[in-house]
Amino acid sequence: xxxxxxFIFFGVEFVFIILCLLAIVRTGFVRLESSIGLxxxxxxxGKTAPGWSxxxxxxxxxxxxxxxHWQLLIFADHSLASFPDLVAEINELFATNQExxxxxxxxxxxxxxxxxxxxxxxxxxxxxxxxxxxxRYRVRVMPFAFILDPLGKVQWVxxxxxxxxxxxxxxxxAIHRESL
Numbered sequence: 001x002x003x004x005x006x007f008i009f010f011g012v013e014f015v016f017i018i019l020c021l022l023a024i025v026r027t028g029f030v031r032l033e034s035s036i037g038l039x040x041x042x043x044x045x046g047k048t049a050p051g052w053s054x055x056x057x058x059x060x061x062x063x064x065x066x067x068x069h070w071q072l073l074i075f076a077d078h079s080l081a082s083f084p085d086l087v088a089e090i091n092e093l094f095a096t097n098q099e100x101x102x103x104x105x106x107x108x109x110x111x112x113x114x115x116x117x118x119x120x121x122x123x124x125x126x127x128x129x130x131x132x133x134x135x136r137y138r139v140r141v142m143p144f145a146f147i148l149d150p151l152g153k154v155q156w157v158x159x160x161x162x163x164x165x166x167x168x169x170x171x172x173x174a175i176h177r178e179s180l
Contacts, residue, residue, distance in 0.1 A: 065152025
């Protein structure tokens with residue numbers, strides 16, 4: 001009888017420990033996906049972004065820092081298809097801002113990158129990168145974006161959104177022009 005009670009107590013205790021561990025893991029995931037967790041993503045404002053030089057899917061060399069113009073780097077893969085408003089805004093920013101180079105960075109394979117450009121009618125360069133590249137920029141979620149000044153310093157970082165991206169760009173440009 002005493003042994004049976006011991007096993008029952010052990011079983012209840014084991015279930016309680018498992019439930020506590022699940023609660024801790026759940027809290028951790030919620031915290032990572034919260035606005036507080038996302039603030040840790042990306043590079044800090046004012047930090048110089050890691051330099052790189054890679055070809056886009058058409059073979060044209062792209063470079064950061066740009067040296068003579070601003071850059072909007074958007075980390076996104078084929079899931080960009082889920083954000084048609086963002087694709088339209090990316091194309092619009094590219095077409096209407098000569099001082100801004102817009103580049104999409106994807107860790108998809110070459111074939112999928114080419115299909116993404118073609119199917120979404122993406123009019124900006126798409127550069128294929130690896131997961132280590134995403135990690136150097138501290139990108140966990142997509143679409144994620146950086147606005148870099150000509151020297152490659154981070155002027156803005158955050159989730160890319162079709163509604164705030166154009167306003168953010170205009171605000172940064174206005175502040176920069178005012179400081180000159």
